[in-house]
Amino acid sequence: EVQLLESGGGLVQPGGSLRLSCAASGFTFSNCALSWVRQAPGKGLEWVSSISRTTGITFYVDSVKGRFTISRDNSRNTVYLQMNSLRVEDTAVYYCARHSGTTSSPFDYWGQGTLVTVSS
Amino acid sequence: AIQMTQSPSSLSASVGDRVTITCRASQGIRSDLDWYQQKPGKAPKLLIYEASTLQSGVPSRFSGSGSGTDFTLTISSLQPEDFATYYCLQDYNYPRTFGQGTKVEVK
Numbered sequence: 001e002v003q004l005l006e007s008g009g010g011l012v013q014p015g016g017s018l019r020l021s022c023a024a025s026g027f028t029f030s031n032c033a034l035s036w037v038r039q040a041p042g043k044g045l046e047w048v049s050s051i052s053r054t055t056g057i058t059f060y061v062d063s064v065k066g067r068f069t070i071s072r073d074n075s076r077n078t079v080y081l082q083m084n085s086l087r088v089e090d091t092a093v094y095y096c097a098r099h100s101g102t103t104s105s106p107f108d109y110w111g112q113g114t115l116v117t118v119s120s
Numbered sequence: 121a122i123q124m125t126q127s128p129s130s131l132s133a134s135v136g137d138r139v140t141i142t143c144r145a146s147q148g149i150r151s152d153l154d155w156y157q158q159k160p161g162k163a164p165k166l167l168i169y170e171a172s173t174l175q176s177g178v179p180s181r182f183s184g185s186g187s188g189t190d191f192t193l194t195i196s197s198l199q200p201e202d203f204a205t206y207y208c209l210q211d212y213n214y215p216r217t218f219g220q221g222t223k224v225e226v227k
């Protein structure tokens with residue numbers, strides 16, 4: 001059974017940092033690209049970042065470029081999202097999502113989400 | 121970035137109704153479009169990919185059509201478990217962009 005388990009969310013002050021983790025199981029991790037998608041309270045879904053299967057190619061939404069870094073450790077079956085210089089508008093539930101294959105493929109499995117709250 | 125516009129933003133329907141949701145892309149995206157269903161407090165679920173391919177395990181009352189800029193999600197006979205919010209997503213290029221969502225509510 002495919003499982004994605006996010007962790008690392010919490011309350012942080014504006015300008016602070018957090019690192020989200022997503023531990024995967026139930027599939028061959030290096031065969032799938034991975035992404036982070038967020039949802040602000042009461043709002044719609046927003047794609048944040050993606051990373052390819054093995055080459056480390058990454059993509060970011062403009063609003064997080066230079067502040068967020070996605071990475072993966074294929075030996076630990078884990079994907080990360082390092083979030084620096086956090087802003088109030090980054091407050092959201094952050095979902096880890098698996099692509100069915102390459103970064104061009106759809107998100108076929110999602111984690112349960114982890115809440116990030118940026119507030120003073 | 122490609123803009124995805126869904127309509128309507130919400131609709132009221134009854135069990136057994138046929139429901140249609142549309143999604144329009146600001147430029148042609150071939151058939152590189154997915155549909156997701158999200159229930160309150162839950163993660164989204166993939167329903168349809170490549171505009172018309174049903175994800176494994178998804179009931180056949182869901183169908184998708186379209187290519188280029190105009191796409192449609194149809195629920196042929198609405199069931200109680202289908203009351204949810206639906207999102208389209210273009211995977212033609214990056215940045216990936218979602219539609220704003222369509223909330224299907226009980227009439």
